[in-house]
Amino acid sequence: PLILGLESSCDDTAAALVRGRDVLSSVVEGQNSLHAAYGGVVPEIAARAHAERLDLCVERALDEASVTLADVDAIAATAGPGLIGGVLSGVMMAKALSAALGKPLIGVNHLAGHALTPRLTDGLAYPYLMLLVSGGHCQFLIVRGPQDFTRLGGTIDDAPGEAFDKTARLLGLPQPGGPSVEIEARNGDETLYRFPRPLLDRPGCDLSFSGLKTALMRQRDQIIADRDGLTRADRAALCAGFQAAVRDVLAEKTRRAIGLYMNETPTEPAFAVAGGVAANMAIRTALESVCINFGIRFTAPPLRLCTDNAAMIAYAGGELLAAGVSHDMSLQARPRWPLDRRAAPLVGHGK
Ligand code: ATP
Ligand code: FE
Numbered sequence: 001p002l003i004l005g006l007e008s009s010c011d012d013t014a015a016a017l018v019r020g021r022d023v024l025s026s027v028v029e030g031q032n033s034l035h036a037a038y039g040g041v042v043p044e045i046a047a048r049a050h051a052e053r054l055d056l057c058v059e060r061a062l063d064e065a066s067v068t069l070a071d072v073d074a075i076a077a078t079a080g081p082g083l084i085g086g087v088l089s090g091v092m093m094a095k096a097l098s099a100a101l102g103k104p105l106i107g108v109n110h111l112a113g114h115a116l117t118p119r120l121t122d123g124l125a126y127p128y129l130m131l132l133v134s135g136g137h138c139q140f141l142i143v144r145g146p147q148d149f150t151r152l153g154g155t156i157d158d159a160p161g162e163a164f165d166k167t168a169r170l171l172g173l174p175q176p177g178g179p180s181v182e183i184e185a186r187n188g189d190e191t192l193y194r195f196p197r198p199l200l201d202r203p204g205c206d207l208s209f210s211g212l213k214t215a216l217m218r219q220r221d222q223i224i225a226d227r228d229g230l231t232r233a234d235r236a237a238l239c240a241g242f243q244a245a246v247r248d249v250l251a252e253k254t255r256r257a258i259g260l261y262m263n264e265t266p267t268e269p270a271f272a273v274a275g276g277v278a279a280n281m282a283i284r285t286a287l288e289s290v291c292i293n294f295g296i297r298f299t300a301p302p303l304r305l306c307t308d309n310a311a312m313i314a315y316a317g318g319e320l321l322a323a324g325v326s327h328d329m330s331l332q333a334r335p336r337w338p339l340d341r342r343a344a345p346l347v348g349h350g351k
Pocket of ligand 1: 133134135136137160161162164165176177178179182275276277278279280281306307308
């Protein structure tokens with residue numbers, strides 16, 4: 001079936017057409033310029049922009065896929081979690097289209113969209129292990145089905161991308177911080193300055209990154225106090241030390257997560273890392289070698305399908321539809337919606 005997907009939960013308005021694992025089109029309209037002056041996403045501005053742009057995104061997606069609304073078999077929209085105004089815009093649009101076309105409506109969890117992306121891009125079999133690692137997220141999930149996720153652990157404070165961004169800010173490097181820190185780190189000695197490896201002394205898969213920022217700030221201030229300023233070499237060494245700490249912690253927690261996952265003897269064991277931080281070559285290489293050591297498949301979906309998009313929502317909608325899930329007009333937009341049902345039972349509108 002041909003699924004139209006809508007995404008509007010944060011600051012990207014997106015529409016896509018997906019058939020099975022085929023992405024016919026994926027249109028993403030960012031809102032960076034609208035929010036730039038405010039230093040963050042302004043929910044009211046985002047909601048209005050989504051409402052104004054969804055129509056056009058759908059039109060462009062149909063155009064690029066060379067199909068018409070009449071060809072669409074079902075409409076999937078992000079129903080949460082996210083900024084409620086934006087989520088509402090997408091859900092309302094999906095309801096209107098569903099009613100007008102007489103085609104099924106499917107409310108999709110945005111995080112499920114991210115978590116199912118390795119099936120869209122690499123065709124991974126259930127269950128697989130996933131690490132979502134971005135500017136806003138860091139968690140390990142065992143993905144067992146389109147509605148069946150087990151969270152093994154995650155960050156108890158900052159997300160790693162956020163830590164990269166703060167590091168760049170503290171060292172006067174351009175944003176987004178991840179790429180600038182990675183480039184600096186290439187010329188730095190990672191052993192010159194000491195960074196902690198937070199939570200490695202504790203069992204389990206939880207992570208913490210806020211202490212790295214404190215360690216960085218302390219050492220930067222010490223260098224400046226001792227020598228009246230940071231040299232290029234200092235900056236490179238601080239970046240290298242920080243990045244090595246993030247790399248080591250992610251690699252060790254991935255080992256533990258794989259250990260838990262392998263206890264379930266998956267038939268086609270696989271690990272996927274997704275999110276902006278997965279673009280970091282040092283981190284990616286470390287995670288890949290952990291997988292090689294365990295003899296399990298390593299995948300990392302392309303970045304354009306890891307950042308917010310509607311193709312992942314349409315794909316997830318297709319899987320849900322195949323599993324017999326669809327929703328009626330009582331489908332609600334949910335600001336909070338944890339993936340792991342043990343964390344919060346899903347009450348709702350599934351048929
Ligand atoms: P969310 O998960 O809430 O959508 P987000 O919008 O920040 O968060 P992404 O676009 O997936 O998600 O990731 C952006 C983050 O990834 C930024 O914090 C950025 O610094 C980080 N990042 C990008 N490239 C790199 C890199 N090469 N190394 C480390 N971090 C990186
Ligand atoms: Fe997202």
